Amino acid sequence: MYKTILLEKREGYAIITMNRPREMNALSGEMRFELNDALNHLESEETIRVLIMTGGDYVFSAGMDIKEMAALSDEEVASYFGSILQYLKKIYTYRKPVIAAVGGIALGGGFNIATVCDLIIASESAIFGHPELKFGLNPLFSPLRHLVGLAKAKEISMLGEPIGAKEALRIGLVNKVATPEKFMDEAIAMAEGLAARSGRAIESVKKISVMTEKLDKTSSLDLEFEVMVHLFSSPERKVRMNEFMTREYLSKMSKG
Numbered sequence: 001m002y003k004t005i006l007l008e009k010r011e012g013y014a015i016i017t018m019n020r021p022r023e024m025n026a027l028s029g030e031m032r033f034e035l036n037d038a039l040n041h042l043e044s045e046e047t048i049r050v051l052i053m054t055g056g057d058y059v060f061s062a063g064m065d066i067k068e069m070a071a072l073s074d075e076e077v078a079s080y081f082g083s084i085l086q087y088l089k090k091i092y093t094y095r096k097p098v099i100a101a102v103g104g105i106a107l108g109g110g111f112n113i114a115t116v117c118d119l120i121i122a123s124e125s126a127i128f129g130h131p132e133l134k135f136g137l138n139p140l141f142s143p144l145r146h147l148v149g150l151a152k153a154k155e156i157s158m159l160g161e162p163i164g165a166k167e168a169l170r171i172g173l174v175n176k177v178a179t180p181e182k183f184m185d186e187a188i189a190m191a192e193g194l195a196a197r198s199g200r201a202i203e204s205v206k207k208i209s210v211m212t213e214k215l216d217k218t219s220s221l222d223l224e225f226e227v228m229v230h231l232f233s234s235p236e237r238k239v240r241m242n243e244f245m246t247r248e249y250l251s252k253m254s255k256g
Contacts, residue, residue, distance in 0.1 A: 004031035007038050012195030013188075015250050024114040025055040025084035026187035027109045029083065043094060048198050050191040051094070053117060057180060060126070061110025084109065092143065094114040095203050097194050101187035102126045103180060117142040117168040118206065119190065120174040122165045126235040128173065129162040132233070146213075148173050201231055 001007065006017040016038055018025040025031075055061050072080055090234070091098055091113065100106075100117035114120050114128070130139035138157075145153040148171050156163065159205045168174045173240050178186045195200060204227045211223060 001154070002034045002038065003130065004028065005034050005038060007042075008078075009048060012048070013052060013191040015052045017185055018053075018055040019127065020063055021059070023096065024059045024105070026062050026065040027081075027084070028065040028068055032083045032087060035091060037038070039087060039090045040093070041089075043096065045133070049096055051096055051098045051186050052101055052191050052241045053091070053098060053113065054184065054187070055103065055106075055110070057103045058125075058185070060102040060106035061106035062105055062132075063108025063110050074138070088112060088116050088140070094118075095206070096126060096199070097191075098208070099187050099190055099192045101184055102128075102182060105129075108132055114142070115140065115147060120168075121167055121183055121187040121190065122166050122174040122177050123180045124176075125180050126165040126168065126176060126177075127162050128168055129160060130157050131160045133158065133160050137226040160245075198231075204231060204238075 004017075004018070004020050006015075007021045008015045009018070011090065013021060016035070018027075018031065019036075020026060020031060027035075039051075042051055069080075097119065098117040100114040100120045102114055102120060103123040104125050107115050107127075107129045108131060111128050111130055114135055130144075132139045139160075140154060141157055144156060146152075148156070152171055163171075163173065165174065165177045169177045175185055176190075177183075208227060
């Protein structure tokens with residue numbers, strides 16, 4: 001179906017791989033269109049409950065296609081950045097969990113994709129960075145601030161210095177670091193774990209994580225308990241609790 005990305009569906013989850021290796025997965029117009037199309041398709045498919053986004057073992061994405069950017073006319077600028085905003089908003093507001101599996105460099109627009117995902121698994125070879133200021137463009141700031149805080153986000157955005165995987169883990173930018181041979185295995189294990197959980201509950205957690213930032217402490221607690229009541233009243237809760245208690249009982253019986 002696609003020329004610049006690979007789409008693989010597995011049981012409970014899917015993997016989107018950016019696939020322009022010669023161009024270091026630079027985000028061309030065709031890739032932007034295909035990413036958005038794949039995201040829309042997968043969000044409506046109920047059997048796919050988790051999404052992994054990656055660029056493969058050696059590079060996540062070097063960012064926007066510089067040759068394409070340099071050739072833009074003034075009249076094309078707004079639609080160009082609109083096409084970028086479209087898929088970033090789609091990932092950022094996706095109702096299913098999205099995991100970024102980052103191997104190699106994730107710069108500029110590639111870094112942006114990682115920061116709008118829910119979780120980031122990084123290879124030890126991963127390097128993150130925002131070089132945009134060096135050629136007169138502002139980096140995407142708000143998702144980065146939510147991950148690492150205001151002061152660190154300013155430092156990363158203003159200085160544009162590269163960040164290695166271990167430093168990314170230390171500052172809270174990524175959730176886990178693994179060897180280059182194992183980082184995709186870690187992302188897949190996480191996807192399988194999430195796919196086995198209640199999709200409604202995970203979707204609620206995603207909504208709560210956004211909404212509680214805008215509320216005071218009391219209103220945040222009120223919202224979370226309203227969601228608890230809603231989820232606890234569902235038939236799915238009863239099925240899952242019975243399954244859990246049965247597993248616990250069988251586990252204790254097997255241990256004597």
